[in-house]
Structures are given as structure tokens and as C-alpha cells.
Amino acid sequence: MSGTRIGTLLRGVRTLRRAPDIAALRAAPTPAALAKLALIPAGRNLGISVGFLPAHQRDEATAALLACRVLDAYEDLADRAGAAAAVRAAAAYLADRTDTAPPALPTVTVEARDSEAVDRVLAARVADIKALITALSADGRARVAGVLVDIADVMARNIESPISRVAYGEGVLGRVTHYACALVADGVLPEADLRELTGCVAVIAQSANDLRDNEFEIYGVADREELIRTVMLQLLTPALGGFALLTRLGPATPSRGARAAMAYMTITTNAFLCKVVGAPAPYRRPIAAAAAAACSSAYWTRMLERVRRTGDGAIHQMLDASPEFATGANRATEVLGAADPHAAQTSLVPLIVDTTFALVQTLPEEPLTGELPDAEIRTMMIADHLAFGAMERVPSHQPEAMLALASRLQLAALAPSPRPVTTNQGALL
Structure with a gap:
């Protein structure tokens, strides 16, 4: 450049x-x-x-x-x-x-x-x-x-x-985000690989706009603190999809300028969300960082890892200030990178399940003889939040999709280590 x-x-x-x-x-x-x-x-x-x-x-x-x-x-x-x-x-x-x-x-x-x-x-x-x-x-x-x-x-x-806010976000920003990603990808990835993951990026962008505009009424909250907590918790699930998209799309995009554009938006959006909760931003000079990330796959991976870490920091900063989640502040559980960040998932439900059980795998295996330490309690609460997020993505009128999710959860629970689960239970898998 x-x-x-x-x-x-x-x-x-x-x-x-x-x-x-x-x-x-x-x-x-x-x-x-x-x-x-x-x-x-x-x-x-x-x-x-x-x-x-x-x-x-x-x-x-x-x-x-x-x-x-x-x-x-x-x-x-x-x-x-x-x-x-x-x-x-x-x-x-x-x-x-x-x-x-x-x-x-x-x-x-x-x-x-x-x-x-x-x-x-x-x-x-x-x-x-x-x-x-x-x-x-x-x-x-x-x-x-x-x-x-x-x-x-x-x-x-x-x-x-x-x-609904979800339907509006998917129909407006989701459509725009999918167009933008397809444009910069320049035909490298097939449409099927992009649709659901670009929707996650749209939710993140819409949520940032809602925080910027103090949309109390839309979220049914009374004040700024409650709005921040509600939005940031809702961002956990789409953040997984956003990072999965960037992991695939960045190195595959042929234009260095297009890679820099994606990196810049990733860094600045993350910086805004960090600022909202009082956490440090990933980079002080986003243009220089974006230009560097575009230079090679290694630099791109390093940028994403740094943004993931600051994203995790923002999550825990927000939870520290939340009375129902405040326990566990003495150790920050890795959330956004808990599962394999390089797994080639293009569907959100498997990403959620893999991350949920990667968190579960960090909990003690021995029988409980007392209360869990505060850090483990927080990890368990985050894992529960993600699992329910997977359930919310299953259409209520598709019992076969719920069965598919149940099978995936069961197989993940029985797996000896956190790894992708393969079954033949349907499209969600």
C-alpha cells in the first residue's frame, strides 16, 4: 500500500x-x-x-x-x-x-x-x-x-x-454485510460459506449502533448500564461467528487492500465495544495495525488473536460490574478462543457447541466436595449462556432441528476432549 x-x-x-x-x-x-x-x-x-x-x-x-x-x-x-x-x-x-x-x-x-x-x-x-x-x-x-x-x-x-430487532438486523445490516464480504472476497468463497457468518458480523455492527444511540426502548432497559450488560451478553454468540468468518476470509482474500479494510473494521469495532465497558482497545494505531495485518496470513492471525484477547477482556470487564456475574473476577476465562479458532466451521450452532464444551473441559473433573471456586462458577455461567444461545437459534417449528442440536450436545458432552462433532442429524450439524 x-x-x-x-x-x-x-x-x-x-x-x-x-x-x-x-x-x-x-x-x-x-x-x-x-x-x-x-x-x-x-x-x-x-x-x-x-x-x-x-x-x-x-x-x-x-x-x-x-x-x-x-x-x-x-x-x-x-x-x-x-x-x-x-x-x-x-x-x-x-x-x-x-x-x-x-x-x-x-x-x-x-x-x-x-x-x-x-x-x-x-x-x-x-x-x-x-x-x-x-x-x-x-x-x-x-x-x-x-x-x-x-x-x-x-x-x-x-x-x-x-x-423484531433480529429480523430487522438480518434483513438490513445482514444483507449489507453479506454484500460487503462477498465484494472483498472477490469470488474466493462460495455463497454458502458466508451467509450465516456474515449475519453474525451484522448483529455485532447493529449492536454497536444501538449502544452508540442508547436504544433503551428497543431492549426494554432503564439505563445505560443495563443496556451495556444486555447487549454485551447478546454479543457472545455472534462474536464466535464473526471470528470464524474473519479466520477464513482474511487469508483467502486476494487483495491486500481488501484485507486491510476488513482488519480496520474489526479493530475499530472491537475498540468501540471495549471503550463502552472501560476495557483497553487492541491497538492504539488502527490504520498501521490494519495495514500490517494485511501483509501476510501470520500477521492476520496475530491481529485476530490480539482482538480476541481484548474481546475476552471486555467481556470480563463487563461481568465484573454486573452483580449477577461478578464472581470470578480473579481469573479471566478465555471465551472467544476457547474452541479451536482455526476449525473450518461455517455454521454457528456447531461453533457455539464446540466453544461451550471447550469451556466445560476447563472445569474440575473430580467429584465436588464443596463450592466451586469463583472463576469456575463464572466459566460455568458463561457456558450455560452459550448453550442457551444455541437453543435460541433453533426454529420452534422444526423439531428435527432441536433433535439435531440435542444429539450434538450429547456427543460433545461424551467426547473426551473439545473437538468438532460430526453426525448425520441434519443441516444444523
């Missing part, structure tokens, strides 16, 4: 700390100039990661990111009565399925947040965003159009009749 490119990215990081120049965005003379000015204010760290990509991927990712922000603007800022129709109209226009631009957003005197001011400018310049998409290759246009139409449908349905 060239020194010029690194310098541009470092300037982008400095831009993160500044309020967006809304007047400059409004005055940008061309679609390309608008994209250059809007990428960081609209995407934040995601915008920085786009800057790592090779040119052909960077143009497509920029157009897709800004188009998604337009849909966000119509979802959040349009009049409620017409918001669903406006979201669908914006997607149809950007996807070139109609020549009719979506209606203008209502005007306001003062925006509540800088991000809303940026989104409002992008919505007002929707024709320029469409021009960015139109300039892509035919395949690029088709990929971006597919994403926009799919997520607009989920957004609109949620406006019309609210759906």
Missing part, C-alpha cells in the same frame, strides 16, 4: 473528529466531488475502511454506502405517514427501476445530530448518488441495486408494522 494512500487514510481519521462541513457537501460541483467529501462523514470508520480497497472495489463500495445512507434518511427523516413509500421510491430510483426521484424530505431548522444533517444532504442530492451507481460496471450496478431493493423492502415493512 502506497505512502500516499496511507496519508489519505490518516487525513480521513482526523476528519472523523471534526463536525461535517455541510455547506461544502451542498456545494460539491460533481457526483465524484460529493462522494469524496461525503464518504467519511457518512460512513465514519466504514468510510475509512473503504479507502483501503483497490480502486474498482472502492468506487462500488462508495456508491453503495452513500446510497444506503439515502435510504436511512428516508427511513428516519421522512414524514411517518409516507416513510415506507418514500424508502421504496428512493430504492427504485437509485436502482434505476424508475426515472421518478423520491419526494423531498421535510425541512428542519436545526438537525438533532450531525449524521442526520449529512443524510439530509445526500437525500437532496439523490440524483448525484444515482450517477455514482450508473458509472459502475454492469455487474456492479446489479449488485448495488439488489442490495438497495432488498434492504428498502425490510425498512418499509418495519415502518408499516415493526418487526
Whole structure:
């Protein structure tokens, strides 16, 4: 990666700390100039990661990111009565399925947040965003159009009749994350290998957004501390899938810039979640760390191990402050790397089961003659939490899937050491 490119990215990081120049965005003379000015204010760290990509991927990712922000603007800022129709109209226009631009957003005197001011400018310049998409290759246009139409449908349905947070996250951020991973993988991995694991990354990103926006009502909590505890506990399971994806996808991705982009988002998302609970971040200089991680499989593995360790530290930092989990603070159980981090799992349930019983294997084998030490109690509680997480992923209307999970749990419990379990009990296995 060239020194010029690194310098541009470092300037982008400095831009993160500044309020967006809304007047400059409004005055940008061309679609390309608008994209250059809007990428960081609209995407934040995601915008920085786009800057790592090779040119052909960077143009497509920029157009897709800004188009998604337009849909966000119509979802959040349009009049409620017409918001669903406006979201669908914006997607149809950007996807070139109609020549009719979506209606203008209502005007306001003062925006509540800088991000809303940026989104409002992008919505007002929707024709320029469409021009960015139109300039892509035919395949690029088709990929971006597919994403926009799919997520607009989920957004609109949620406006019309609210759906669950999980369904919304999988339908919106899950679709976007799957698109992004498929783009950077550049055809290296088959679609089947990505779908469920990219959904885990989407849940992590959605959870970080919810923490950033203090979504108390969505989670049914009363204060910030309860929100942090609820979200961080829910992240244990998707974190396993996220690391499994990165273990496979990183070394297989042909472009060094694409690997750096993934590493940067991994490091900065982890840093945000660590900061939320008062734990140290994995790296002080994320751009340099991401560039190094992209250089070889060995550096990539080292980066993931470091992020795993800080993730475990954040989990225990949060549990130390939680009255129902506070026991065991004198020893931090490894959670995210408890099972074999290099196992070629592409389905989440086996990952959860393998990790659960890897934790169980660390508990004393001899008969209990008294209370377990505090550290072992915490390990057992985390293992229980993960096991229930596996059960929650089994559809209630599929008894054969529950039988498959029960068989896997039984075989894992009987195994002499924590290792992947193979059976013929169905798709979940």
C-alpha cells in the first residue's frame, strides 16, 4: 500500500473528529466531488475502511454506502405517514427501476445530530448518488441495486408494522454485510460459506449502533448500564461467528487492500465495544495495525488473536460490574478462543457447541466436595449462556432441528476432549 494512500487514510481519521462541513457537501460541483467529501462523514470508520480497497472495489463500495445512507434518511427523516413509500421510491430510483426521484424530505431548522444533517444532504442530492451507481460496471450496478431493493423492502415493512430487532438486523445490516464480504472476497468463497457468518458480523455492527444511540426502548432497559450488560451478553454468540468468518476470509482474500479494510473494521469495532465497558482497545494505531495485518496470513492471525484477547477482556470487564456475574473476577476465562479458532466451521450452532464444551473441559473433573471456586462458577455461567444461545437459534417449528442440536450436545458432552462433532442429524450439524 502506497505512502500516499496511507496519508489519505490518516487525513480521513482526523476528519472523523471534526463536525461535517455541510455547506461544502451542498456545494460539491460533481457526483465524484460529493462522494469524496461525503464518504467519511457518512460512513465514519466504514468510510475509512473503504479507502483501503483497490480502486474498482472502492468506487462500488462508495456508491453503495452513500446510497444506503439515502435510504436511512428516508427511513428516519421522512414524514411517518409516507416513510415506507418514500424508502421504496428512493430504492427504485437509485436502482434505476424508475426515472421518478423520491419526494423531498421535510425541512428542519436545526438537525438533532450531525449524521442526520449529512443524510439530509445526500437525500437532496439523490440524483448525484444515482450517477455514482450508473458509472459502475454492469455487474456492479446489479449488485448495488439488489442490495438497495432488498434492504428498502425490510425498512418499509418495519415502518408499516415493526418487526423484531433480529429480523430487522438480518434483513438490513445482514444483507449489507453479506454484500460487503462477498465484494472483498472477490469470488474466493462460495455463497454458502458466508451467509450465516456474515449475519453474525451484522448483529455485532447493529449492536454497536444501538449502544452508540442508547436504544433503551428497543431492549426494554432503564439505563445505560443495563443496556451495556444486555447487549454485551447478546454479543457472545455472534462474536464466535464473526471470528470464524474473519479466520477464513482474511487469508483467502486476494487483495491486500481488501484485507486491510476488513482488519480496520474489526479493530475499530472491537475498540468501540471495549471503550463502552472501560476495557483497553487492541491497538492504539488502527490504520498501521490494519495495514500490517494485511501483509501476510501470520500477521492476520496475530491481529485476530490480539482482538480476541481484548474481546475476552471486555467481556470480563463487563461481568465484573454486573452483580449477577461478578464472581470470578480473579481469573479471566478465555471465551472467544476457547474452541479451536482455526476449525473450518461455517455454521454457528456447531461453533457455539464446540466453544461451550471447550469451556466445560476447563472445569474440575473430580467429584465436588464443596463450592466451586469463583472463576469456575463464572466459566460455568458463561457456558450455560452459550448453550442457551444455541437453543435460541433453533426454529420452534422444526423439531428435527432441536433433535439435531440435542444429539450434538450429547456427543460433545461424551467426547473426551473439545473437538468438532460430526453426525448425520441434519443441516444444523
